[in-house]
Amino acid sequence: MLEELYQEIILDHYRHPRGRGELEPPKITQEGFNPSCGDEVILDVRVENGRVSDVRFRGRGCSISQASASMLVEAVKGKSLEEARQLIQQVLALVKGEIEADFEQHGELAALAGVRNFPVRVKCATLAWHTLEEALKQAEEVAAK
Amino acid sequence: MLEELYQEIILDHYRHPRGRGELEPPKITQEGFNPSCGDEVILDVRVENGRVSDVRFRGRGCSISQASASMLVEAVKGKSLEEARQLIQQVLALVKGEIEADFEQHGELAALAGVRNFPVRVKCATLAWHTLEEALKQAEEVAAK
Amino acid sequence: MATMPFILNAEEIRKQFPFFQPHPEMRNLIYLDNAATTQKPYAVIEAVSHFWAYHNANVHRGGHGVGARASELYEAARERVARFINARESAEVIFTRGTTESINLVAFSWGETFIQPGDEIIVTELEHHANLLPWMRLAERRGARLRVWPITDEGTLELETLRALLNERTRLVAVSHISNVLGVITPVAEICRLAHAAGALCLVDAAQSVAHIPVDVQAIDCDFLAFSGHKAYGPTGIGVLYAKRALLEQMPPYQVGGGMVQTVRWDRIRWAEPPAKFEAGTPPIGEAIGLHAALDFIDSIGREAIATYEHQLTEYALERLQEVPGLRLFGPRTHRAGIFAFTLEDIHPHDIATVLDSRDIAIRAGQHCAHPLSERLGGPTARASLAIYNDAAHIDALVDALHHTRKVFGYA
């Protein structure tokens, strides 16, 4: 079970995070924080023409929370808002064990499903995705103005 | 056992308290209060030539606390400070069951020993006597000045 | 006396309580001091023991599975409470030590923040000190004015009187749902409506109601509601403050310490969100789990059934107590719960309690932590109070013992 949690893909993203850094404006910045363990993920998101044209993350925390953020960056870039929202739902379902993990179908994100047997760590895996959810809400509010 | 608590002597003192009222100055006034049940005894004590020349009590509370105060008034009047202090110790010992109650030896005060089987009521019986103890301390402080 | 069709069998219910089982250390007691605290069913005692034995860990702290499980159990207790009082969400439920702490929390956190000099706070004449002293002190600290909503001679609260007291300076109306002395059930929903219409908030002290009649915070529409676990078949050391979410967000923390912050730097503190913001330090974990079991116990009987049964028993008691010569019962005849404050001839209440205790009947005597009300009633009273395990035979024994008390004190 531990091997499922700390899969090579996770450790690789943790050691070599993709998209760590900040975006230049225009951007939306959203902080995510897990008070029970102190994990932190800050997302910079740029939305153009209804698509997530770029993302970066900062933050600190455990391998799961940081790897998850790194995977998010790769997975979400270029997606439409609607697709991004679907992706969030898919990841949450994966992590909670509501759907089967399948590398064919979910790509690297399937590795996040390893937390389902570690209730303490589910929040680590979802932190970045909940943060993205909030960021997209902001984006819509900005767009609506 | 209930008969020992509510002896005729107690009820008589409760219904027909001796020495209820106030003294004119010079006097020492001492309040006694039992926060757990609200019983109250206020003693007015006059000390002359090292003797308790007069006592009165006010207050409100249960039969035991008020009867005890009434009995105190009769028992203590005319006693020297030293005798009064001994009397207090005797009553406390009676009430706590440390000595046998004996009407020959202790007079009416022996009736107070009935509370020894009612732990909740011991404080009622001792209230007036603890109050007297404080009053006598005051008297000494006044005398020492 | 015609036999009444009591809808519950209290003897069966007593079987769920160790306190009522024969035991070498114990007398077989008729327990009529439920307004002070209730007895605890096996289910509660065992839930708490089980937690200590097998699931004990501190909550909300990362690291291990047993801690995660303890946190889950603790949060499940919060959700259970939310469901029980029909809160909109469990974040509106703050765990405290009891009613007293819940009200102190509001007086400090909400009160010291929002009460300004000249503001008015209305309390009723029948309040327990827990719902009185925090407001007296707040009024003094903030230069506000405490206004007292007097009771009628019968012991009830007239809405007309409240209307006359409310004005644009009123910030809060603090009222008990059931008086712990008179047993009056107060019209809390109407009181909240009037308070809100005047722009004031309303705090309900539900210490005496939550285990006896249905309590629905949305139906009442109160802003704050407080109760204690130990008066609702649960352990000591646990109580609840319900508050509307919007208020909790505006209120600063009460106690401060671990578990209620996001980040602490020397120059800046970020508080956690409610409910954590109001639960500094290690909370009463085992006690919350005990409360969960207590609420399950109550619902296993059914709150409507409990209310109906206790009402039947109250009617029976009102009737039978009238038979005792020289007994003066306080409080109204209707709209009342099973709490009976009385005097008997000129016998001091403590003497009544002692005679009853010698007959293995436990009642209370005194001022019941409501001194202003006690003064109004003319002094201390004896008080018998019911719970779900009492029955008509207990009332009969009480009445017999009161007759006996008269005899002991020489009344014919």
Next chain:
Amino acid sequence: MATMPFILNAEEIRKQFPFFQPHPEMRNLIYLDNAATTQKPYAVIEAVSHFWAYHNANVHRGGHGVGARASELYEAARERVARFINARESAEVIFTRGTTESINLVAFSWGETFIQPGDEIIVTELEHHANLLPWMRLAERRGARLRVWPITDEGTLELETLRALLNERTRLVAVSHISNVLGVITPVAEICRLAHAAGALCLVDAAQSVAHIPVDVQAIDCDFLAFSGHKAYGPTGIGVLYAKRALLEQMPPYQVGGGMVQTVRWDRIRWAEPPAKFEAGTPPIGEAIGLHAALDFIDSIGREAIATYEHQLTEYALERLQEVPGLRLFGPRTHRAGIFAFTLEDIHPHDIATVLDSRDIAIRAGQHCAHPLSERLGGPTARASLAIYNDAAHIDALVDALHHTRKVFGYA
């Protein structure tokens, strides 16, 4: 490693704890999170259950024998605590929910009464939020100045540094007896002496010490001392504030409500004497009785024996932890208790805890409610903490699991 002559047999002690017995619901856990909360012996669980089952009643309220007995048990618990910490009298022992509440009580009652603008309060850099946030808030509310006594790089407190901080404006020095992160045992008696010489008071947070090393309030000569039951083999929901009698007499009440007044009139309140003055409402009765049993448990083993045994185990752990490559242990080598905060290579502490948990070893990871200290140390840490039921085999398992953790994360 030569076998050490450990003076206690922890396996025998574990038999007194249900948590360590085989049970279908439970894994066989090596519990090394004792600084968060300790497990509870049968004796404690049974004392509490027994109270709920057979002696339950509210305290300090007139009326019946079962209530008098409950009050006796509650006051006996207070006397037990007084004896345990060597207070001069039991009135110096106030029951609270825990350390956090005890310190909040002092900050509100003593602090808001006696702290003036410009006064100074000294806290150490290693404090838990419970002994930090109340002082930060008090300083802000009263316009006082918070001064931080920094630790050395080794994690110790130098008395010289304190001397330089103390001055005629200092009103209080607040210090932990044992750091919940670094394990340092601080020289509290000397600190109190220096504080007193400067005219200041001293508050000791004994949350981490009271169950592990002898604590004598007269020998320390502290003015206030706080601890929690749940970290000393007792239940949650109970803690202690010790304060010198003279201080308690000058301090106004903290929470207000029933049980802490003599008389209440609309225009005047007379508070009760300490300790009642500081215990508003129904206190944690069952919990106090549980604490009584917990202190009996501790003394049944012996506090000197516990201190010696845990010291032996600490020495053993210090030695063995050194064997793990890449392990960085915080805190000093001597004058320390069995609390080990560490990092391992660049592995995040939560990941360490998860790997250990998968091997049935419970430790904590994070900032341990001491954010300023955590910042100083460079971030979160993993923490293993000992109690009397741990033994060398647990340390061995921990060390093995740490080696394994390195492997999982690809360290050779």
